Amino acid sequence: MSAAITASVALIEPEPEVARRPSFKSRALHNRTFMAGAVMTTTIVALVLLAPVIGRYSPVGQDLLHTLSGPSALHWLGTDELGRDTWSRLLYGGRTDLQVGVLAVVFPFCFGVFIGTVCGYLGGRLDSIVMRVVDVVLAFPFYVLIIALVFFVGVGTHGIYIAFALTDWVVYARMTRSGTMVARTLDWVAAAEGGGLSRARVLWRHILPNTVTQAIVYSMSDIVIVILAVVTLGYLGLGIQPPAPDWGSMITDGQNFLQSDQWMAIMPGLAVVFTGISLSLLGDGLADILRPE
């Protein structure tokens, strides 16, 4: 047959040219949601990366002569009760929070997607066992679990990473599992398997690229969830430990001064909101762009 394929000429009238699909870059640039999200996120990242340059003071340096001062030329956003510059704390706090937010999501994403895909494809005992574990984790209220784990493992960033690693993967697992279960029934998977491709290859090169996009989009909001959790933990004193700056503890500290010096709590709050919106837009935009039509 190989010879016959090589030797044959076009058997039927070739069809005219096929419509071109705009490239990823072009689609990305034209999607308003994505661009808005990308611009906002880039701004935030740029700002926090440039913290040493644009933050004019050390985030932990106290200036007890100028405590609780409002926005001024010296301190753009004022100072807190220990005279620490709010603007610098905001920037450095952003560094910490964003870093923790992204890193805490990496393991759950990778592990969750992997285990979800395998379970969805193979089914059987493995699937039952893993899904029961997922059910157990989901049965606990999220924050109760996080707090308990952080208590157990120890406060600070490593505690947060471990707590999220143990609990956050379940959402990814569920999501990719259902996507895989659906894909399994489709003809193009049947064709890939029928073509003699190994199961591992079908899973990795065929099914996964189709199911992972949903997880990628979700991971954007997950980063926000982590940041909020860190903020909440910080509020409870279980988050990033002082004197390292982070938005959570800034809000906690600022809470005592809401009547008089609101900017202390509002600024980090706005920072969280802004970050949340930008990641959300980025996620939505990605969902649009990554769709194959």
Place this chain on the structure above:
Amino acid sequence: MADALIEVENLCVSFAAEHGRLLRAVDDVTFQVAEGEVVGLVGESGCGKTTIAKCIAGRVAPSAGTVRFEGRQLGLKRATKDRRAIQMVFQDPYSSLNPRMTIRQVLSELLRVHRLVARADLEERCVQLMALVGLPSDALDGLPSQFSGGQRQRIAIARALAVEPRVIIADEPVSALDVSVQTTILRLFEDLRSRLGLTVLFISHNLAVVRHLSDRVAVMYLGRIVEEGDRESVFRDPRHPYTRALLASAPRLHQIELVRPTVKGEPPSPIDIPTGCSFHPRCPRATEVCTSDTPRLERVRTSAVHFAACHFRDETSPEAVQGP
């Protein structure tokens, strides 16, 4: 007669249904497909034709009976070369291609994994496969979403051919296409068959298409073959009332009078197959014996190549020998 390439013997496929009952999708089916032949498998929805296809292609395990290829029994797990030898083309052009892989990726992956051509010749072979199905080489860069239904079917056929199969099982490959596009795809099948010596099991509910393309025909109803034989014998002188009903109901361009339905009601659920001849509740010819005695697929007296599962198989059809 050429050697049987595919032999299906007493094949049964049943699935567990609710309340512990059994859904018999395929019930004791036996037939062969010879090398180079096109066998048309005809029947309406639920008759089991797709399940048989999946069994032969190794996607569904038989509950009983065997499927043989070149004399070797094949099951769900089979050698790679056997898996390559039998390829399927599916009905729905919109779900038969991976939406995220370009055509080039799909084809070259198959060629590479099975080491069918040297690395350096990969691109050339992809272009040849495209030409074989009448698509330009720049189609290789495209994603399925950029193609029409007919083009996608051509791509699906190219994919099936990429692994150099011996048998193609086409499961309603043109049912979802417009009539002119259907014709192009049917021509493609005909040409491929003569050029590449392909053997084809063509599954369809469209009698006109089956009559045009097949050498032999098997008609299925509720999991059983009710009539089988040489194409012209079956079409000119159908010996099973169900085949006659199918023929009578086939849409015809210049059919001015309304076709009177000769068959009552609808097919029962495959969980609840009637006793005796499974067609008897709907059959215009049914008598007492049909309710208790299941007719076997047996040769009709007047032909060596025509079989029917009906107690009245030797009665000629009232509209027999219709010509143009």
Place this chain on the structure above:
Amino acid sequence: MTPILEVEGLVVEMTRHGVAFRAVDDASFSLERGGALAIVGESGCGKSLTLRAIMGLLPSGGRVASGRVVVDGVTLDTAAGGRGRGHSQRQRMSIVFQDALSALNPVATVGNQIAEAPRHVLGFGRSASRQRALELLRLVGIPDPERRYRAYPHELSGGTRQRVMIAIALSSDPAILLCDEPTTALDVTIQTQILALLAELRAERGLSLVLVTHDLGVVSQVAERLAVMYTGRLVETGPTGAVLATPRHPYTAGLLAAAPNVDAPEYEPLAIPGSLPDPLRLPSGCTFHPRCRFATPECATTDVRLEPVGPDHEAACLHSDELATTRAAGNRG
């Protein structure tokens, strides 16, 4: 007698990826009282949208840009969707869709779905609407109506579901039944039954029928008038027998020649060369000209319209006479 349905110059605009295009371009046809018209064409030709525009059920992104729809002498407000229309306007027409499983409410019993219109539109009381629903179930040939009343759509077979759809369509006592590929999803033996049912309903209740299908084989049994659509335009209209026997538009002839003949296996179907154009980039002049063997340069520049070519038979082709004389033996049933 005024026709019961008249469509004049209907233009439906659809928007895809932000670009608007005419999915139905200047369609005009009429339906006599008690008559049946079939609109035939390939996928994407605009035939389903035509029905939906008449019913006021265009999908989002679609709108009636111009044209008139007159039902029994009353001009419909085509801009308003189904809800915006007057009660009596809605009542005159009903639509039957292709896929009963997705057109029916999966969580309501079929009986309740049939009883809905009598109850909430016609104002019947509860038991009166139930009685009406049972009557309709019987009318459409569903045995054991009391039991089937309580069934859910997924519990029924395809043919029965389609009968339920027809019953729902009849429940508001319409004068016109619009059918969008009513038998395409059904097995061929069931198709015969449904077509027989539609014919019976026409004969007994004087229903007028508009049938949209891509299957020319179904058309001749059901409709005495035929309209062929291509890229949103009507290219030929006329009595079914005349159009099928002597098509006067090359596209119609092409469709006829492309179908395999179940009674004549030696007939080699001919594909229409080329492929359907992108609706956003239609050829100029006669949109069929790039695929037509009779095409001449003026076909690309002239805005071709439907012209009479025979008794009650119109075709939009500059070469319809040439086609009539050179037509090969072609496909005979």
